[in-house]
Amino acid sequence: MADNTQIVLVETPKGELAESHFELRQSPLPTPEEGQLLVRNILLSQDAANRAWMQGATYRAAVNPGDVMHGYAIGEVVESRAAGFSPGDVVAGEIGWQEFAALDAKSVQRCSDHRPLSHLHSVLGIAGKTAYHGLLNVPGIAEGETLVVSAAAGSVGSLVGQIGKIKGAHVVGIAGGAEKCDWVQAELGFDACIDYKNDDVSARLSELCPGGIDVYFDNVGGNILQSALFAMKLHGRISCCGAVSQYDGGSPASPVGIPGLLVVKRLRMEGFIVMDFLDRDQEAERDLKQWLESGQLKVIEDILDGLENAPRGLIGLLAGENRGKRMIRVGPDPA
Amino acid sequence: MADNTQIVLVETPKGELAESHFELRQSPLPTPEEGQLLVRNILLSQDAANRAWMQGATYRAAVNPGDVMHGYAIGEVVESRAAGFSPGDVVAGEIGWQEFAALDAKSVQRCSDHRPLSHLHSVLGIAGKTAYHGLLNVPGIAEGETLVVSAAAGSVGSLVGQIGKIKGAHVVGIAGGAEKCDWVQAELGFDACIDYKNDDVSARLSELCPGGIDVYFDNVGGNILQSALFAMKLHGRISCCGAVSQYDGGSPASPVGIPGLLVVKRLRMEGFIVMDFLDRDQEAERDLKQWLESGQLKVIEDILDGLENAPRGLIGLLAGENRGKRMIRVGPDPA
Numbered sequence: 001m002a003d004n005t006q007i008v009l010v011e012t013p014k015g016e017l018a019e020s021h022f023e024l025r026q027s028p029l030p031t032p033e034e035g036q037l038l039v040r041n042i043l044l045s046q047d048a049a050n051r052a053w054m055q056g057a058t059y060r061a062a063v064n065p066g067d068v069m070h071g072y073a074i075g076e077v078v079e080s081r082a083a084g085f086s087p088g089d090v091v092a093g094e095i096g097w098q099e100f101a102a103l104d105a106k107s108v109q110r111c112s113d114h115r116p117l118s119h120l121h122s123v124l125g126i127a128g129k130t131a132y133h134g135l136l137n138v139p140g141i142a143e144g145e146t147l148v149v150s151a152a153a154g155s156v157g158s159l160v161g162q163i164g165k166i167k168g169a170h171v172v173g174i175a176g177g178a179e180k181c182d183w184v185q186a187e188l189g190f191d192a193c194i195d196y197k198n199d200d201v202s203a204r205l206s207e208l209c210p211g212g213i214d215v216y217f218d219n220v221g222g223n224i225l226q227s228a229l230f231a232m233k234l235h236g237r238i239s240c241c242g243a244v245s246q247y248d249g250g251s252p253a254s255p256v257g258i259p260g261l262l263v264v265k266r267l268r269m270e271g272f273i274v275m276d277f278l279d280r281d282q283e284a285e286r287d288l289k290q291w292l293e294s295g296q297l298k299v300i301e302d303i304l305d306g307l308e309n310a311p312r313g314l315i316g317l318l319a320g321e322n323r324g325k326r327m328i329r330v331g332p333d334p335a
Numbered sequence: 336m337a338d339n340t341q342i343v344l345v346e347t348p349k350g351e352l353a354e355s356h357f358e359l360r361q362s363p364l365p366t367p368e369e370g371q372l373l374v375r376n377i378l379l380s381q382d383a384a385n386r387a388w389m390q391g392a393t394y395r396a397a398v399n400p401g402d403v404m405h406g407y408a409i410g411e412v413v414e415s416r417a418a419g420f421s422p423g424d425v426v427a428g429e430i431g432w433q434e435f436a437a438l439d440a441k442s443v444q445r446c447s448d449h450r451p452l453s454h455l456h457s458v459l460g461i462a463g464k465t466a467y468h469g470l471l472n473v474p475g476i477a478e479g480e481t482l483v484v485s486a487a488a489g490s491v492g493s494l495v496g497q498i499g500k501i502k503g504a505h506v507v508g509i510a511g512g513a514e515k516c517d518w519v520q521a522e523l524g525f526d527a528c529i530d531y532k533n534d535d536v537s538a539r540l541s542e543l544c545p546g547g548i549d550v551y552f553d554n555v556g557g558n559i560l561q562s563a564l565f566a567m568k569l570h571g572r573i574s575c576c577g578a579v580s581q582y583d584g585g586s587p588a589s590p591v592g593i594p595g596l597l598v599v600k601r602l603r604m605e606g607f608i609v610m611d612f613l614d615r616d617q618e619a620e621r622d623l624k625q626w627l628e629s630g631q632l633k634v635i636e637d638i639l640d641g642l643e644n645a646p647r648g649l650i651g652l653l654a655g656e657n658r659g660k661r662m663i664r665v666g667p668d669p670a
Binding site for chain 1: 600
């Protein structure tokens with residue numbers, strides 16, 4: 001236990017992320033200073049945004065070569081030098097891709113006693129709240145409206161579509177591969193799912209949304225955003241959650257027709273970050289828990305075992321191999 | 336009076352609009368059918384959107400070769416075959432680029448008795464209402480916020496900036512040429528104006544909006560929209576009114592960083608058309624009239640004399656030569 005296994009970013013990727021951009025190393029266990037906690041990593045969240053952090057400062061600081069890879073995780077307090085925390089407490093924060101971190105107590109959140117812990121990353125965590133706020137508190141959705149969701153099998157998309165169904169919308173997903181699309185319909189209950197790898201997305205959108213799209217929840221940007229823009233209904237709303245198609249390539253491509261299409265169709269496009277809705281998190285938690293208990297919301301989790309699998313896990317996530325919320329189990333739950 | 340002078344679009348322009356795309360011709364005076372009015376054209380509105388109509392269907396039908404050029408105008412009823420209208424009534428509608436038109440009575444609006452009539456195209460007309468709704472009812476503006484307006488000397492921009500000042504905003508215009516920029520500050524009271532023909536727009540935006548832009552009112556699209564996007568404050572709002580930079584060239588260019596910048600900065604971009612706010616026009620008219628009477632709002636009009644000058648007028652408008660609302664005086668006011 002004297003060693004701390006860490007995964008370091010050794011090179012800023014220019015194109016696709018590869019395992020060679022990371023290095024595993026052993027470091028001494030960090031010593032918490034006054035006001036800090038020594039935290040043992042249990043479950044590491046993996047998110048497409050992790051790749052965007054390597055491109056420069058976004059809504060947070062960039063990850064630079066030589067840094068232990070950043071990452072949000074749930075862990076257990078092993079040693080406390082801060083008032084109000086004791087060994088055994090379960091907290092969430094920026095533990096990063098390592099077994100142990102010394103964190104400022106002020107920078108961590110105490111976790112609720114909901115179990116399994118994995119739910120605190122998926123349905124009751126950032127994924128769930130991103131889906132909830134990004135759908136209900138950005139564009140909103142009304143009964144009978146047509147909702148299109150990209151990355152429909154992903155951590156956020158899988159929840160957005162299900163919430164859309166709960167709210168009475170006609171829900172069309174977009175995902176990669178026929179098998180995944182079948183699963184999105186059969187398992188998640190979407191009304192339809194377009195396979196962007198094999199279908200003509202624009203043609204299928206016209207077919208499946210004959211009156212146009214009321215709300216497009218965009219996780220991907222690029223060509224799919226382009227197709228959606230052309231298929232929007234007058235006064236349609238686009239919730240911009242992320243642009244996973246743009247993170248792992250060389251040159252980001254903007255859709256054509258901006259701002260012309262926005263004017264002609266009177267569209268609203270709005271970006272958001274889940275942290276902006278902290279003041280409404282209680283409402284989100286209440287609803288998500290209720291839908292979970294009533295069985296209206298299925299939780300889909302995709303957990304890889306072992307910190308050493310974090311690079312492979314993120315690379316696979318960017319290629320769309322995950323179903324639901326991807327995490328890395330770094331260590332066991334607290335005793 | 337038996338002849339009707341008309342200007343016809345003879346060719347769809349591919350690049351810049353030229354006088355050769357139009358032809359002047361004499362036609363017989365139209366005969367109104369039952370339910371129609373024969374209307375004499377008095378004041379023809381010219382708008383950048385007229386050029387966009389030639390590119391295909393927008394929020395309205397396209398103008399095709401062989402068509403009398405479309406245009407919104409104020410005219411006098413000469414002959415009425417519709418209940419409720421009499422010769423001498425002043426109406427507004429799609430008279431087009433011609434001296435006379437036979438129009439369905441249902442398609443025209445009766446004008447108020449406000450004079451001069453030109454105000455019904457400028458401050459109390461589509462320009463004024465576009466500025467009012469597009470600023471106050473799309474992004475909104477609060478005291479102390481920073482508002483940037485492109486095409487600041489134009490019909491809409493000149494009013495948006497003034498309304499921004501009335502609402503207590505810090506207002507920065509963008510216009511073409513040092514002389515025009517001086518005029519925007521001295522005459523319209525903007526706090527500053529950037530000369531996009533000679534200044535580095537991005538550098539000047541950083542300088543003049545050190546805390547970032549709260550609201551960008553976009554009349555132009557293209558490179559200036561791009562610069563504004565990078566200069567937006569977190570949670571900034573962009574009102575998409577038009578894209579004059581895109582109408583008269585070959586290939587429209589979208590700004591880079593869509594949707595990435597929208598997410599990272601949590602921006603909202605929203606297109607609108609003034610007709611969407613018909614139900615709030617009374618409120619707009621009340622406020623605009625009051626600001627006009629109190630002298631808080633200066634009306635800038637740019638009226639060319641003679642229908643034959645309509646092609647030249649529109650070409651000049653697209654090149655940014657106008658100050659304030661451009662119109663063509665086709666005939667005298669009613670006796």
